[in-house]
Amino acid sequence: MDVIAAKGLTKHYGDTRAVDGIDFAVAAGQTVGLLGGNGAGKTTTIAMLLGLLIPTAGSIHILGHDMARDRFAALARMNFSSPYVALPQRLSVAENLRVYGHLYDVRHTEARIVELAGELDLTDLLNRPAGQLSAGQKTRVALAKALINRPEVLLLDEPTASLDPDTGDLVRSWLERYRAESGCTILLASHNMAEVERLCSHVLMMKQGHIVDRGSPADLLSRYGRDDLEEVFLDIARDRPRERVT
Amino acid sequence: MIRPALRRIWGLMYRHLALYRRSWPRLLELAYWPTLTMCIWGLTASFFGARLGSAGAVAFGMLLGGVLLWEVALRSQMGVAISFLEEIWSRNLGHVFVSPLRPWELVAALIVLSVVRMAVGVLPAVLLAWALYAFNLFTLGPVLILFAINLMAMGWWVSLGVVSLILRHGAGAEALAWSVLFALTPFSAVYYPVSVLPAWLRPLALALPSAHVFEGMRTLLQTGTIAWGHMAWAFGLNALWLGGAGLLFMLEFRSARERGAFLTMGE
Numbered sequence: 178m179d180v181i182a183a184k185g186l187t188k189h190y191g192d193t194r195a196v197d198g199i200d201f202a203v204a205a206g207q208t209v210g211l212l213g214g215n216g217a218g219k220t221t222t223i224a225m226l227l228g229l230l231i232p233t234a235g236s237i238h239i240l241g242h243d244m245a246r247d248r249f250a251a252l253a254r255m256n257f258s259s260p261y262v263a264l265p266q267r268l269s270v271a272e273n274l275r276v277y278g279h280l281y282d283v284r285h286t287e288a289r290i291v292e293l294a295g296e297l298d299l300t301d302l303l304n305r306p307a308g309q310l311s312a313g314q315k316t317r318v319a320l321a322k323a324l325i326n327r328p329e330v331l332l333l334d335e336p337t338a339s340l341d342p343d344t345g346d347l348v349r350s351w352l353e354r355y356r357a358e359s360g361c362t363i364l365l366a367s368h369n370m371a372e373v374e375r376l377c378s379h380v381l382m383m384k385q386g387h388i389v390d391r392g393s394p395a396d397l398l399s400r401y402g403r404d405d406l407e408e409v410f411l412d413i414a415r416d417r418p419r420e421r422v423t
Numbered sequence: 424m425i426r427p428a429l430r431r432i433w434g435l436m437y438r439h440l441a442l443y444r445r446s447w448p449r450l451l452e453l454a455y456w457p458t459l460t461m462c463i464w465g466l467t468a469s470f471f472g473a474r475l476g477s478a479g480a481v482a483f484g485m486l487l488g489g490v491l492l493w494e495v496a497l498r499s500q501m502g503v504a505i506s507f508l509e510e511i512w513s514r515n516l517g518h519v520f521v522s523p524l525r526p527w528e529l530v531a532a533l534i535v536l537s538v539v540r541m542a543v544g545v546l547p548a549v550l551l552a553w554a555l556y557a558f559n560l561f562t563l564g565p566v567l568i569l570f571a572i573n574l575m576a577m578g579w580w581v582s583l584g585v586v587s588l589i590l591r592h593g594a595g596a597e598a599l600a601w602s603v604l605f606a607l608t609p610f611s612a613v614y615y616p617v618s619v620l621p622a623w624l625r626p627l628a629l630a631l632p633s634a635h636v637f638e639g640m641r642t643l644l645q646t647g648t649i650a651w652g653h654m655a656w657a658f659g660l661n662a663l664w665l666g667g668a669g670l671l672f673m674l675e676f677r678s679a680r681e682r683g684a685f686l687t688m689g690e
Contacts, residue, residue, distance in 0.1 A: 229680065276438040277522065279435075280435070
């Protein structure tokens with residue numbers, strides 16, 4: 178069953194075609210990577226999936242709900258994390274998580290906060306204002322917020338951006354474990370190709386608002402004759418003809 | 424259906440109340456302007472009141488009553504608009520609007536917050552007016568509650584208009600959160616009757632619920648009777664303006680989702 182299904186998804190801003198008629202589906206329990214250069218349409222796509230942006234055309238169904246008509250039913254069962262969307266800086270970590278516990282109507286919010294704090298190594302930070310945390314700590318708090326309602330669908334926009342390799346690895350390991358334990362479906366936009374290779378079973382390559390290629394990381398590597406996804410990314414971004422790739 | 428909605432409303436309220444809990448300057452700031460305004464007008468009114476005899480005493484009551492009740496509208500309006508701006512300043516809108524929080528729940532949370540902010544801001548001024556000038560606003564009787572409800576409602580629809588403009592023009596329109604109700608002060612007959620205004624401005628004044636509230640307050644202070652006609656006009660106009668502002672908010676909210684404003688707001 179497809180947990181996320183987008184058909185003919187389009188977003189135009191005047192003459193600019195940010196996303197131009199893309200189709201894709203994500204099956205239950207899959208982790209799919211959304212790759213592309215800056216301005217490829219990744220963030221616009223994620224914003225449309227979240228209901229933050231109304232598409233110019235096309236349809237989105239998440240967990241069987243039509244996002245144009247019934248987005249709140251889907252939003253209660255999904256969540257989102259991005260280093261580019263902040264949490265209130267003056268609230269403590271616990272207060273921030275409590276706010277979202279209420280917004281997502283999470284049962285036993287306090288127990289859930291303690292549980293997440295333990296798993297994401299946030300216990301000592303719970304009473305500290307979010308604004309006083311390091312980038313790595315903020316990312317873990319954002320992840321805790323994204324998991325507060327035990328989402329069935331998780332949309333992640335560059336979840337490990339600006340993290341040191343150790344913290345980045347910690348977050349990736351945690352995401353792998355969470356997916357394995359919960360069966361959560363994850364759509365991940367990232368510029369970190371190693372991360373995508375490690376986490377994603379399927380990749381959508383975007384360029385100028387279109388999905389220009391798709392497949393499993395292994396499939397893409399094989400078709401482009403490359404050793405890593407970064408080279409595949411560059412081939413697509415720079416329009417390097419595939420026949421010249423050996 | 425109701426319990427999750429109430430919980431979401433409480434969630435957004437908690438986010439703002441937690442800020443006040445950990446910041447006494449923020450709490451103090453709520454009461455600062457209403458108290459300062461009341462002190463200045465109280466001194467002015469007592470100066471003239473002492474020189475004008477019994478007529479001065481009535482004028483003194485009208486002036487201080489006007490000052491204190493107008494603060495109800497002002498604080499109510501700012502309570503909604505500034506709470507919304509806090510979400511923009513903290514760049515948190517992206518999280519709030521991808522949660523299951525409905526737009527009407529957001530508005531409900533902002534309105535309840537505005538009542539709290541208004542109470543914390545205006546009550547110290549009311550108590551100080553009683554302590555310093557022996558002016559007890561509560562002598563107006565239970566009808567004071569109806570005056571306050573109308574002025575709070577006016578603050579809500581004005582702020583819904585302000586929030587709609589912020590949704591349309593971004594944080595660049597934030598100055599309106601502080602200034603827009605001040606622009607309506609001359610037409611609201613806060614300190615003088617509507618009849619003082621030029622004839623061509625009176626219809627504008629009478630289209631505002633506040634003018635009817637303050638005409639009603641003056642009638643009560645002068646004659647001891649309640650002007651139910653003015654009260655009915657105030658409630659009716661508030662219902663109309665609230666309906667219009669609510670519609671405008673919903674249209675601008677949708678327009679902001681179409682334009683992608685929530686992705687960039689706060690930058």
